Amino acid sequence: MKKKLKFTAVVTLLVGSLFAQAPVEMKIALDAPTGEISPSMWGVFFEDINLGADGGIYAELVKNRSFEFDSPLMGWKQLGELPEGAMLIINDGKRKGNRRSLRINKKTDSIIGLQNEGFRGMGIKQGENYEFSLLYRQISPGLKLHVELVDSANNVLSEGLLPLQDGNGWQSGSVNFSAKATNASAKLNVWFHGTGTVQVDMLSLFPHDTWKGRKKGLRKDMVQILDDMKPGFLRFPGGCIVEGRDLATRFQWKKTVGPIQERELIINRWNTEFSQRLTPDYFQSFGLGFYEYFLLSEDIGAEPVPILNCGMACQFNTGEVVPLDELDEYVQDALDLIEFANGAVETPWGKVRAEMGHPAPFNLKMLGVGNENWGPQYVERLAIFKDILRQKHPEIQIIASSGTGPDGERFEYLDEKLRAMKIDIIDEHYYRPPAWFLSGAARYDDYDRSGSKIFAGEYASHTTRPNGPGRSTWEAALSEAAFMTGLERNGDVVQMASYAPLFGHVDGWQWSPDLIWVDNLNVYGTPSYHVQKLFSLHKGNDIIPMKYAGENVTGIDGLYASSVYDKQTKELIVKFVNYNSSLKSVNFHLDSKKKISGEAAKITLANVDLNVSNSIEQPLAIQPVTKTASYNGNMINETFAPYSFTVLRIPVR
Numbered sequence: 001m002k003k004k005l006k007f008t009a010v011v012t013l014l015v016g017s018l019f020a021q022a023p024v025e026m027k028i029a030l031d032a033p034t035g036e037i038s039p040s041m042w043g044v045f046f047e048d049i050n051l052g053a054d055g056g057i058y059a060e061l062v063k064n065r066s067f068e069f070d071s072p073l074m075g076w077k078q079l080g081e082l083p084e085g086a087m088l089i090i091n092d093g094k095r096k097g098n099r100r101s102l103r104i105n106k107k108t109d110s111i112i113g114l115q116n117e118g119f120r121g122m123g124i125k126q127g128e129n130y131e132f133s134l135l136y137r138q139i140s141p142g143l144k145l146h147v148e149l150v151d152s153a154n155n156v157l158s159e160g161l162l163p164l165q166d167g168n169g170w171q172s173g174s175v176n177f178s179a180k181a182t183n184a185s186a187k188l189n190v191w192f193h194g195t196g197t198v199q200v201d202m203l204s205l206f207p208h209d210t211w212k213g214r215k216k217g218l219r220k221d222m223v224q225i226l227d228d229m230k231p232g233f234l235r236f237p238g239g240c241i242v243e244g245r246d247l248a249t250r251f252q253w254k255k256t257v258g259p260i261q262e263r264e265l266i267i268n269r270w271n272t273e274f275s276q277r278l279t280p281d282y283f284q285s286f287g288l289g290f291y292e293y294f295l296l297s298e299d300i301g302a303e304p305v306p307i308l309n310c311g312m313a314c315q316f317n318t319g320e321v322v323p324l325d326e327l328d329e330y331v332q333d334a335l336d337l338i339e340f341a342n343g344a345v346e347t348p349w350g351k352v353r354a355e356m357g358h359p360a361p362f363n364l365k366m367l368g369v370g371n372e373n374w375g376p377q378y379v380e381r382l383a384i385f386k387d388i389l390r391q392k393h394p395e396i397q398i399i400a401s402s403g404t405g406p407d408g409e410r411f412e413y414l415d416e417k418l419r420a421m422k423i424d425i426i427d428e429h430y431y432r433p434p435a436w437f438l439s440g441a442a443r444y445d446d447y448d449r450s451g452s453k454i455f456a457g458e459y460a461s462h463t464t465r466p467n468g469p470g471r472s473t474w475e476a477a478l479s480e481a482a483f484m485t486g487l488e489r490n491g492d493v494v495q496m497a498s499y500a501p502l503f504g505h506v507d508g509w510q511w512s513p514d515l516i517w518v519d520n521l522n523v524y525g526t527p528s529y530h531v532q533k534l535f536s537l538h539k540g541n542d543i544i545p546m547k548y549a550g551e552n553v554t555g556i557d558g559l560y561a562s563s564v565y566d567k568q569t570k571e572l573i574v575k576f577v578n579y580n581s582s583l584k585s586v587n588f589h590l591d592s593k594k595k596i597s598g599e600a601a602k603i604t605l606a607n608v609d610l611n612v613s614n615s616i617e618q619p620l621a622i623q624p625v626t627k628t629a630s631y632n633g634n635m636i637n638e639t640f641a642p643y644s645f646t647v648l649r650i651p652v653r
């Protein structure tokens with residue numbers, strides 16, 4: 001039977017090439033759905049890479065605000081004539097997570113100060129309000145602070161005065177001011193007037209206008225562009241950052257919650273990862289910690305999907321492992337995280353959540369154990385986590401990694417082991433060239449339906465690497481769209497999917513391509529972003545079979561397609577990729593008791609130049625264009641532009 005269908009496909013291809021303009025015929029069995037799309041199917045994967053968190057979505061503008069970087073004054077410059085000993089780094093060791101502060105000891109009237117360079121400068125917007133704040137401890141009162149924002153020519157963009165209160169212990173101070181001009185690379189000057197001695201710490205500058213107006217919150221435009229996607233889940237915090245180069249620098253969620261001045265800063269693993277993209281000033285302040293990740297998930301309507309360290313450091317780096325009989329602390333972290341997210345306010349970790357401002361649970365349903373780990377050493381550790389999690393939290397779905405790639409010995413080994421362990425969701429990663437994505441559109445068509453579900457947890461089509469913003473091309477995005485039709489068609493087994501990485505700062509990236517690029521003032525979505533967004537916004541519910549010459553539409557004639565039915569709006573949604581340099585005309589025959597009723601929407605992303613990409617200067621070179629379309633009866637004739645991805649929303653009754 002299969003052979004016969006293949007023969008039909010070949011004939012269709014021959015006929016198609018003889019009469020290039022003749023429409024190809026496709027069948028849509030609207031009344032015979034094959035499964036349901038998971039409500040959290042299309043999500044986002046956040047990792048603090050490419051200045052994603054510090055210098056990115058976390059709106060703090062001061063770099064190294066607490067002098068905890070390896071070099072305590074990195075990012076700072078001393079201003080004025082400083083006598084020896086006028087500024088000293090104090091390490092008092094008594095303050096949780098924050099050992100260092102700066103002591104200013106000023107005996108004369110000369111003006112001295114400090115300048116912070118921000119993260120590749122500070123993005124300041126005309127008319128917006130900013131708050132400078134700090135912690136300080138008076139030792140010999142008498143100093144006053146004068147704070148300025150300046151441009152590269154030292155023109156003052158904004159300023160404020162901050163008198164310091166008398167008193168013995170650590171206290172906080174703040175001053176607000178608004179900016180007179182917009183500047184992408186402003187700097188902060190903090191001048192000390194008068195005489196006296198004071199110890200300062202947590203020197204901080206935030207815009208007032210953050211996401212949801214939260215004080216010291218997140219960069220509004222960066223959250224907005226995520227919210228616009230209506231992502232089904234937020235995977236965090238990584239990625240390799242979960243593993244750390246060694247176990248000492250692994251991501252430990254407990255150190256990222258509670259008062260921000262107590263969150264212990266560590267080096268960001270992407271600081272040194274790529275010799276060609278060294279980023280010596282990349283650290284993790286954890287201003288964006290696990291509480292904020294959960295809150296962000298809630299804000300954008302996404303299921304939180306935390307990934308935890310399984311007792312192994314990155315196997316590309318040290319590959320350190322925790323002895324099996326010493327894994328308790330790691331497993332306890334997982335149990336405590338579930339309590340932090342879901343526990344009653346009377347429980348120890350539920351109480352921490354409540355005290356941070358969220359008494360209601362975050363409703364965590366899934367938890368990842370390990371990222372890109374492999375080998376028997378992973379399986380042994382995962383087994384310990386699994387047994388305890390199943391026993392104490394059977395309601396939580398466990399996500400486990402199938403390694404670094406989608407095939408080969410490591411993958412095969414893990415895939416078999418994880419299925420045998422009845423792991424709920426297997427996390428597959430693929431960073432591959434466009435040709436791999438095109439040829440992989442049928443990857444999941446024959447996957448086992450009875451066992452573990454799949455999380456395409458990190459993927460991106462890579463034209464060349466490393467490359468930078470300009471290489472997030474239409475070619476890459478279109479090949480992803482083709483592949484994603486395969487994910488959608490197999491939505492009964494593929495439960496979730498997320499592109500990776502999410503953000504890249506044009507002046508501070510380590511890894512490329514990325515989904516969304518930013519500078520200090522702007523944000524734009526790559527062509528891949530628009531593809532992801534279209535899949536997410538037009539997710540639908542039921543998976544509807546679509547056939548071309550009796551086969552799934554997985555590349556025959558350069559065409560890729562899938563379809564779903566949206567129960568709420570009663571629309572058939574067709575996703576269609578034309579990976580050809582010519583127009584394609586298609587007749588879709590609707591096999592259904594339902595009839596087309598009313599105007600359809602046709603949303604298209606297209607460009608004949610596969611090398612085109614969006615940029616800060618041209619953020620919308622590739623963007624969706626929406627038109628209306630009218631069809632009658634049960635046959636839809638539609639024409640698809642060369643190198644295009646189209647979503648059709650067709651009302652049916």
Ligand code: AHR
Nearest residue numbers: 238239240241372500501
């Ligand atoms: O997304 C960038 C990195 O790719 C992730 O940190 C890691 O999981 C993968 O290797």
